[in-house]
Amino acid sequence: MYTIVKLMTLALLFSLQSLVAQDTGDLTVRFENVKETKGELYVGIFEKDNFLRQPTIGKMVKVDTNGSEVTFEGVAYGSYAISVFHDLNGNKTMDRESDGMPSEPWAMSGSVDPNQYPTWDGAKFELNSKKQEFLLEF
Template identity: 30%
Template sequence: MKINICSLLLSLFFFNVCKSAELTIKILNIDENVGLIHFAVYDKPDFFPENEGKKIGFKKKVTDLVNDEVTINDLAESYYAIAIYHDKNSNNEFDTFLSIPQEKFGFSNDAKVFFGPPSFDEASFYLKKKPKIKN
């Protein structure tokens, strides 16, 4: 019975490993090497791009970015949308004046902004896992 349980546990482990996808986010046009880049990854349209609706959220110092990119591992195959902004003054807030953004920001799919953020459908993309070849 021990072998069967171990086999089941190993098969569950390999099933999860094979089903995960990797997402690399490349940030373009960082004009100053100061502050933080805030990342938010969404997998559902509800509350996009609000803080409460994000699946994954994190920040990195601009000086800690390698080749101006970050990689997120172990995501399921699904639709995702990304919102980022450059928090130059590191106050952990998206600064605006009269509702006009004062800090650079962007969305996946280079979704355009017209008097408000794009919809999830405009910013989303389908993330597929890379095929793994086993020997």
Template identity: 35%
Template sequence: MLKGMKVSMLLLAVVGNLAWSFSARANFNGNLTVEIDGLKNKQGQVCASIFANSQGFPNKGDRVIQKQCTNITDIPVKLTFENLKAGSYAVAVMHDQNKDLVLNRNSLGMPTEGFGFSKNPEIRTSAPKFGDAAIVLAGPNTEIKINLKYF
């Protein structure tokens, strides 16, 4: 009887600690470091935008929760976004070679500058859906790598 009670108490303690750690993790703020590789040159800048849901992803600037642009000095480029709440995010990146803050396109609508997305989904005829690019921020420091594509 005493052994069964000890096992029950131990099990209760483990379950309680697990529940506390999951709820504590859900309320933290963390950092997301994005390593951007595959740049074809060092001209211009790289801009990365973070979206918290599918609304506006990947190109509606008014739906971006954080955005950073930096001049290209080294390849790969690393950008760190700080103070993000735990959750799902998708990142859209562009190689803004002429620094006009627009992903320039040719007469057929094809991008003339490099671009990429978190999780590096395959790109066919259009940008990926949020779910195809979504990553989970579930710790104090999350790192992802995005490889740019050029047409």
């Protein structure tokens, strides 16, 4: 009898878990003013705990003369920041000057000053709809 009650309780818990499944949305990022058509764009979606270290989700996008875009599907609702750099020389790394400033074009969500180190509060946004778009300019 105890085993049957235990199994029924577990079945109920699993069914409740599926009812409270996290909402997700599709996040499309479009890029404008990409100056050169060579190389790739490396796009990272970051959460607060990994901001500008290791993206939660990342994709590489070929540069297109008509503009480039990328869609991340099924992203859980929450707070994120987008960072992208244009890898002009194909080394898959954002190159930097001797003072630490990027030597390759980059863009970020939010209201980040390009002459200062980006902050989470300046770059974050809320994903809270089924479809959300961002336009990032270089």
